[in-house]
Amino acid sequence: MLKTPGSEAMYIQKVSLTGYRNLKDTTLMLNNGINIFYGANAQGKTNFLESLYLCASGRSLRTRNDSQLIEFEATESHIQVLVQKSKNIDRIDIHLKKEGKKGIAVNGIPLKKLGELFGTCHAVIFSPEDLNLIKEGPVARRRFMDMEICQMNMVYYYHLQKYYRILKQRNNLLKEIQKKPSLKETLFLWDEQLIDTAKRIIGVRSDFLDKLNKISSKKQNELTGGKDALEIIYKPNCTENQLQQKLKKNQQRDILLGTTQVGPHKDDILFLVNGKDVKQYGSQGQQRTTALATKLAEIVLIEQETGQRPILLLDDVLSELDKNRQNFLLESIGQLQMILTCTGIEDSIREYVKEAYLFCVENGTIRKII
DSSP: OOOOTTOEEEEEEEEEEESBTTOOSEEEEOOSSEEEEEOSTTSSHHHHHHHHHHHHHSSOSSOSOGGGGBOTTOSEEEEEEEEEETTEEEEEEEEEESSSOOEEEETTEEOSSGGGGTTSSOEEEEOGGGGGTTTSOHHHHHHHHHHHHHHHOHHHHHHHHHHHHHHHHHHHHHHHHHHOGGGGGGHHHHHHHHHHHHHHHHHHHHHHHHHHHHHHHHHHHHHHTTSOOEEEEEEOSSOTTTHHHHHHHTHHHHHHHTSOOSSGGGOEEEEEETTEEHHHHOOHHHHHHHHHHHHHHHHHHHHHHHSEEOEEEEESOGGGSOHHHHHHHHHHOOSOOEEEEESSOOHHHHTTGGGSEEEEEETTEEEEOO
8 A cells, every 4th residue: 555655654552451341451562563363253352443443533333332341340441552653652541430421531631522532543443344334324324424534634523513412402492393383483593503514514524525435446446457436425415505495495394303304414425336326236245345445545545634544453354355355455554553353363364474463362361472
């Protein structure tokens, strides 16, 4: 993979875990290149990757309830990672509590808002679930889009949070109007705020997907030897110019349903392969190739936008890909730190073992082998 001029490597140097899911308390030093965590299913491999992604994004991969991340009999959990960037090292601490909100600190300074974490550690995760990005509903694709943009654009995160706060208030008012119709006169106040914030979100999403499309199409072309052409299209629920008109047109319906029917919270992404919707008309192989090309493009885009080469987290994804796609993925990684989980040392990664740190995961215990 070509490096962006002036970009620099980022890697997790050290990880310490206490009371996290089923994992035994541990401290690990990681390789700045390849790290392989192997073991049978349900031993804790995905939990380990989840803890790293939590430090990059502030969010779990699998749950919105932070208390579920804490070991069953424990009351709290602590995660600490040291992130090497050029000559600097950033320390990220996350403190989870069964009762109360999680605390996040960077270099010992508590963060007041989650958005302050973004950019400290850039990470791209690729799991079997990501191969279903194409087949799943719009919610999954919006989440993918928002999480990736947030890593590169902190301002976008604040606009997104503001939008959903306004949306919640507007929906509450719609329900109140059902009981007291005179309140309808105040609806325009929320509409104005919603429109202003929505326009900012639509603009950033449009720009992001335009850039992602250009890189993904090249990756798809390389993956398929020019057989399949990929196009990623942003499908906004309504354009910036349509927002005010559509809100007014849908006002009575919104009041009847008690919820807002138009806006960025209804957006979607369309993936076309050779001009056809790959979700509807593509084979499973085409869908997986499209997801892989999109993920690889994500890595390139983060590097281009931030000047940092992100950390790549691969959660047992190689077993879901055929040999050609496995080889393409591994050869595309270049000088990234890769943290990979697998059930066994498969042929596809055997040649990388000599350069890697190898860890065995069994019953929540992580043991370094090499």
